[in-house]
Amino acid sequence: MASLPEPILQLTAALSRLPGIGPRSAERLALHLVQSDPAAVRLLADSLVAARERIQTCPNCGALTETIPCGICADSRRDPSLVCLVERAVDTISLEKSGTFRGRYHVLGGKISPMNGVGPEDLRIAGLVERLAREPITEIVIALGTDVEGDATSHYLARHLQRPGLRISRIAHGLPAGSGLEFADELTLTHALAGRRQME
Numbered sequence: 483m484a485s486l487p488e489p490i491l492q493l494t495a496a497l498s499r500l501p502g503i504g505p506r507s508a509e510r511l512a513l514h515l516v517q518s519d520p521a522a523v524r525l526l527a528d529s530l531v532a533a534r535e536r537i538q539t540c541p542n543c544g545a546l547t548e549t550i551p552c553g554i555c556a557d558s559r560r561d562p563s564l565v566c567l568v569e570r571a572v573d574t575i576s577l578e579k580s581g582t583f584r585g586r587y588h589v590l591g592g593k594i595s596p597m598n599g600v601g602p603e604d605l606r607i608a609g610l611v612e613r614l615a616r617e618p619i620t621e622i623v624i625a626l627g628t629d630v631e632g633d634a635t636s637h638y639l640a641r642h643l644q645r646p647g648l649r650i651s652r653i654a655h656g657l658p659a660g661s662g663l664e665f666a667d668e669l670t671l672t673h674a675l676a677g678r679r680q681m682e
Contacts, residue, residue: 489516490513493512493515493516494508494511494512495508497511497512536548538550539571539589540552540554542555543586543587543588543589544587544588544589544590544591544609545571545574545587545589546571546572546574554578554586560584560586561585561586562618562619563585563619563620564584564585564586564620564621565585565586565588565613565619565622566583566588566623567588567590567624567625568587568626569589569593569626569627569632570589570591570592571589573589573625574587574589577625583623585623588610588613589606590606590626590635592604593605593626593627593632593634594631594634594638595631602642605635607639611643614645614648619648620648621648622639622643622649622651623651624636624639624653625652625653626652628670654673654677655670655674655677656670656673656674
């Protein structure tokens with residue numbers, strides 16, 4: 483059986499390093515690209531390079547941006563007293579798509595994970611402490627996952643950031659919309675019961 487030419491193998495290997503792209507998908511994409519119109523491929527390549535060169539992280543909150551500061555930090559209509567703490571810059575995009583949060587953000591850049599050698603000093607906690615000193619923040623909403631590292635990081639932050647006049651809350655965890663109890667795991671049900679609230 484004839485093997486693929488080396489440039490296609492190299493392209494396949496590069497594509498398979500992308501998140502969510504397995505070896506078969508990478509091969510299909512590579513084969514599609516080498517058979518596509520050269521102008522379309524060049525446009526894709528130029529777009530990749532331009533995005534990587536122009537997008538950076540906001541030095542204030544850590545979100546992805548083309549301008550400094552980012553559009554959210556610069557928006558005077560956002561509530562400066564409310565900051566949502568997230569793990570990764572892409573998490574801000576998910577929350578923004580919901581259209582319900584009108585405060586600002588702070589990206590930690592990870593979670594505390596001793597098993598992976600990640601301690602509090604490896605996260606953007608110091609930057610958040612600096613923001614608490616210079617911005618009128620009265621509430622921090624911790625929006626981290628419910629895995630072991632997310633829980634440990636949330637508890638650490640709640641203790642470390644505690645100070646008079648600052649409310650520290652955590653997003654509710656429970657059943658996803660449109661799902662039933664039979665599809666929920668024990669941890670999700672535990673959080674759903676613990677986060678219950680009175681109906682009005």
